[in-house]
Amino acid sequence: MKITTEQVEYVALLGRLALTSEEKKKYSAQLDDILKYMDMLAEVPTDDVEPMAGPVKLFTPLREDKVEPSLSVEDALRNAPAVAGSSFRVPKVIE
Amino acid sequence: MALYEYTAGRLAEMLRTKETSSVEITRSVLERIDAVEEKLRCYVTVSPEEAVKMAEEADRRLAAGDGKPLTGIPIAIKDNMCWKGHRTTCASKILHNFHPPYDSTVVRLLKEEGIVILGSANMDEFAMGSSTETSHWGPTRNPWNVEMIPGGSSGGSAAAVAAGEAVVTLGSDTGGSIRLPAAFCGVSGMKPTYGAVSRYGLVAYASSLDQIGPIARDARDIALLLNIICGHDPKDSTSVPRDYPNFSNSLDKPVKGMKIGLPREFFDKLEDPDVNRVMKDARQIYRSLGVSFVDLSLPHLDYALAAYYIIAPSEASSNLARYDGVKYGFRAENFDGMIDMYCRSRAEGFGAEVKRRIMLGTYALSSGYYDAYYLKAAKIRTLITNDFRKAFEECDAILCPTAPSPPFRIGEKMDDPIQMYLTDVFTIPVNMAGLPGMAIPGGFSSDGLPIGIQLVASHFEEARLVQLSSAFQKETDHHLKRPSL
Numbered sequence: 001m002k003i004t005t006e007q008v009e010y011v012a013l014l015g016r017l018a019l020t021s022e023e024k025k026k027y028s029a030q031l032d033d034i035l036k037y038m039d040m041l042a043e044v045p046t047d048d049v050e051p052m053a054g055p056v057k058l059f060t061p062l063r064e065d066k067v068e069p070s071l072s073v074e075d076a077l078r079n080a081p082a083v084a085g086s087s088f089r090v091p092k093v094i095e
Numbered sequence: 096m097a098l099y100e101y102t103a104g105r106l107a108e109m110l111r112t113k114e115t116s117s118v119e120i121t122r123s124v125l126e127r128i129d130a131v132e133e134k135l136r137c138y139v140t141v142s143p144e145e146a147v148k149m150a151e152e153a154d155r156r157l158a159a160g161d162g163k164p165l166t167g168i169p170i171a172i173k174d175n176m177c178w179k180g181h182r183t184t185c186a187s188k189i190l191h192n193f194h195p196p197y198d199s200t201v202v203r204l205l206k207e208e209g210i211v212i213l214g215s216a217n218m219d220e221f222a223m224g225s226s227t228e229t230s231h232w233g234p235t236r237n238p239w240n241v242e243m244i245p246g247g248s249s250g251g252s253a254a255a256v257a258a259g260e261a262v263v264t265l266g267s268d269t270g271g272s273i274r275l276p277a278a279f280c281g282v283s284g285m286k287p288t289y290g291a292v293s294r295y296g297l298v299a300y301a302s303s304l305d306q307i308g309p310i311a312r313d314a315r316d317i318a319l320l321l322n323i324i325c326g327h328d329p330k331d332s333t334s335v336p337r338d339y340p341n342f343s344n345s346l347d348k349p350v351k352g353m354k355i356g357l358p359r360e361f362f363d364k365l366e367d368p369d370v371n372r373v374m375k376d377a378r379q380i381y382r383s384l385g386v387s388f389v390d391l392s393l394p395h396l397d398y399a400l401a402a403y404y405i406i407a408p409s410e411a412s413s414n415l416a417r418y419d420g421v422k423y424g425f426r427a428e429n430f431d432g433m434i435d436m437y438c439r440s441r442a443e444g445f446g447a448e449v450k451r452r453i454m455l456g457t458y459a460l461s462s463g464y465y466d467a468y469y470l471k472a473a474k475i476r477t478l479i480t481n482d483f484r485k486a487f488e489e490c491d492a493i494l495c496p497t498a499p500s501p502p503f504r505i506g507e508k509m510d511d512p513i514q515m516y517l518t519d520v521f522t523i524p525v526n527m528a529g530l531p532g533m534a535i536p537g538g539f540s541s542d543g544l545p546i547g548i549q550l551v552a553s554h555f556e557e558a559r560l561v562q563l564s565s566a567f568q569k570e571t572d573h574h575l576k577r578p579s580l
Contacts, residue, residue: 003458004503007368007458008454010461011454011458011461012438012454013438014417014452014457014461015441015453015456015457015510016178016416016434016437016438016440017441017445017450017454018435018438018439018442019442019450022304022528023450027169027450027451027454030451030512031451031454031455031458033512033513034404034455034512034513035384035458037401037404037513038401038405038468040397040401041398041401041405041471041472041475042397042471044272044398044471044475044478046471046475046478047472048475049475049477049478050471050474050477051474051476051477052287052473052474052476052477052480053303053473054303054333054529055289055441055480055528055529055554056289056290056333056335057289057305058332058333059334060332060424061299062327063329071196072255073199073294075196076196076422078194078196079192079193079194079422079423080421080422080423080428081197081420081421081423081424081425082426084392086423088422090436091430091432091433092296092432092433092435093433
């Protein structure tokens with residue numbers, strides 16, 4: 001096995017996913033299959049190859065600093081599951 | 096013939112000569128939706144009243160002589176394109192009630208053209224899938240045989256065009272999500288060059304691969320839509336500032352003397368007899384038009400799928416971190432503290448395939464595995480891109496299959512992720528290199544299911560794809576055939 005249940009639990013926490021024990025079992029097996037398939041990549045020599053993040057040469061586009069209307073507080077909050085006044089309401093973060 | 100059966104190009108002519116009105120066309124399509132939608136489920140949301148209002152406005156514009164080429168033509172957009180005030184769900188429970196407070200750039204462009212937006216088409220959840228089965232709203236069915244999948248992830252967009260539930264549609268393509276469903280539904284679909292169409296307001300899946308493109312009945316309609324959506328957008332920093340041609344000018348250019356490349360890695364693995372026959376027929380047609388062929392090799396093609404399924408999930412795991420139940424979207428009812436709220440909201444809000452890709456991507460990016468997986472895949476991406484660059488020194492375009500087989504049965508590959516992923520083996524390399532690719536109807540399987548051929552060109556050579564597909568469609572009638580429903 002390339003991936004253990006403990007690793008699946010760790011990755012699920014990093015990815016902020018609460019998995020059931022059934023899901024943990026299923027994903028361990030499936031991720032294992034997928035990662036085995038990925039092993040073929042090791043065959044390719046890549047020591048002198050530059051990695052590619054995307055097809056477009058990125059540059060920093062500059063523009064004039066123009067004042068334009070932005071999202072109103074009302075619009076920004078409209079889709080929120082819980083709101084308090086002009087803020088997003090969340091559980092207590094600091095004890 | 097009913098109005099919903101015509102192409103956008105033909106309807107636009109009829110609007111200009113006042114043979115019909117946008118309201119009549121829109122009502123014809125809405126009636127068609129009423130008649131067959133229950134069977135096919137192409138849409139997540141249809142907004143009939145608003146569509147008629149947009150059609151009335153289009154008719155006023157046309158009467159005032161203020162019409163643009165596609166003013167008054169009904170379109171459907173994929174459910175991952177933000178449309179201000181209209182539910183945009185990405186076919187996910189986590190966005191089941193999301194109403195964007197702004198328009199995506201493509202929606203703004205459609206509105207400026209005076210196009211009638213019918214609603215949002217079904218898709219695989221967050222565009223992750225090859226069959227439109229992972230939608231929270233249930234699968235879309237293939238109009239040619241409702242037991243079959245329509246391809247994915249833009250399955251709703253492609254099936255809607257095939258069934259007459261929209262005249263044209265927009266889809267998005269990260270690893271084949273426009274070309275595969277277009278091929279499986281017997282319609283035409285193009286993924287433009289990465290950077291040709293703005294991604295502003297497109298819900299992100301894998302940002303270095305995602306690209307919006309048109310799905311339509313023929314090359315002429317594809318060109319008309321490209322004319323609207325291609326262009327630089329300051330709101331998307333990967334949008335490329337350049338001049339885009341009028342793509343309709345390429346429709347009647349002869350293809351004689353052009354050189355088409357046939358990469359042996361695409362054909363070596365081809366086992367399906369129907370797909371083989373269709374590819375052979377396609378070569379014959381191009382040969383009769385005076386096109387010559389050159390055998391090529393893309394040596395790293397075999398690694399594209401594995402590299403893609405590291406890169407795309409890695410980007411997805413980062414992009415989808417925003418769904419935390421705070422600013423928008425679904426929040427779990429019961430939780431214990433902040434982290435638990437995230438974990439439960441995401442566990443309940445995402446479907447199985449999305450979770451699988453978040454897990455895979457998180458793993459590939461996690462400490463100790465980054466070099467072996469993500470970095471390795473990013474280097475292989477360079478090699479694949481170089482392979483294509485060399486190939487285009489020898490040819491004007493590449494011809495290859497869109498998918499290794501005709502459409503498969505609903506449920507057939509749902510429990511076997513690798514088999515499902517292999518459906519995209521011929522489309523993924525094109526996204527990895529950021530190239531334009533187009534699928535057009537090439538024929539039918541012995542069971543009467545559509546099979547598409549794929550044309551690929553060098554960066555920003557969409558016009559050449561329009562030229563080659565238009566020439567093909569003048570010689571064939573596969574694109575004129577419609578499913579009986």
